[in-house]
Amino acid sequence: IAERCLPPVPVPPRSLVVERFPPMEKPRDIIIERWLPYGPFPERRTIVRPAPPPIN
Template structure:
């Protein structure tokens, strides 16, 4: 029988460099202070009960 096909080549990708890391600059930029929240008004709203029409039908 014929020999099986050769396997595909293995590609090794190096994403993380090995060895000592290079010194990188650190940029620090502070966020602005948040705006103050408005004080709560503590308003209680009472609504009248809505008129209801009850119809009962028994058969």
């Protein structure tokens, strides 16, 4: 009688579920049109005023 060790039974591969969703639509570009005045740009007024005291 010949005795032989057989290799173990291979483990079946795990099943992998892959769900593919349709790609989301890319948002459209936002186009802002603005007419630029001719000539030099007017100076911008900067308003500076002190802040109120902090609330305790």
